[in-house]
Every structure is written in structure tokens, then in C-alpha cells.
Amino acid sequence: xxxxxxxxxxxxxxxxxxxxxxxxxxxxxxxxxxxxxxxxxxxxxxxxxxxxxxxxxxxxxxxxxxxxxxxxxxxxxxxxxxxxx
Numbered sequence: 529x530x531x532x533x534x535x536x537x538x539x540x541x542x543x544x545x546x547x548x549x550x551x552x553x554x555x556x557x558x559x560x561x562x563x564x565x566x567x568x569x570x571x572x573x574x575x576x577x578x579x580x581x582x583x584x585x586x587x588x589x590x591x592x593x594x595x596x597x598x599x600x601x602x603x604x605x606x607x608x609x610x611x612x613x
Contacts, residue, residue: 530558535565543576 530538535558538551547555559566597605 530554532558532562532565535559535562536568539565539569539572543572 535555538547538555541547542555559569
């Protein structure tokens with residue numbers, strides 16, 4: 529049977545790839561017996577779902593920078609970059 533450390537690694541791995549049947553069965557057995565690991569899995573899945581949703585939302589947004597450089601600063605940066613080439 530898996531330890532809690534093994535389970536935490538498998539739960540994380542399961543978010544990225546499909547586990548083998550043996551891994552899934554042993555993971556399920558451990559999760560049924562260990563409330564802390566069950567909660568960890570639930571929380572990690574929630575975090576993964578929320579992160580994916582936020583990434584999808586941000587993908588479709590055009591983000592305008594809050595700070596703008598002065599024209600003089602832009603020209604100075606351009607000159608410095610040109611002199612380095």
C-alpha cells in the first residue's frame with residue numbers, strides 16, 4: 529500500500545497524465561482510508577481547475593501596461609540597444 533508521500537506524488541502526477549490501473553487502484557484504496565490525503569486530492573484538484581480557468585480567461589484578454597515610459601526614456605533605451613549591436 530502507498531504511503532501518504534507516495535499518494536501526494538501520484539495525485540499530482542494524475543493531473544498531468546493517466547495513471548496505470550495498478551496505481552489508480554492503490555491510490556483509491558489509500559484515499560478511502562486516509563482523510564488527509566483525500567482532502568489533499570480535493571484541494572489540489574480545485575486549485576488545478578481554478579488555475580486552468582484563470583489561464584483561459586487571461587488568454588483572451590488584452591492587457592495594457594499600467595506604467596508607460598517617457599519618450600525620452602524610450603529613445604535612450606533604443607540608443608543603448610543600438611550601440612550594443
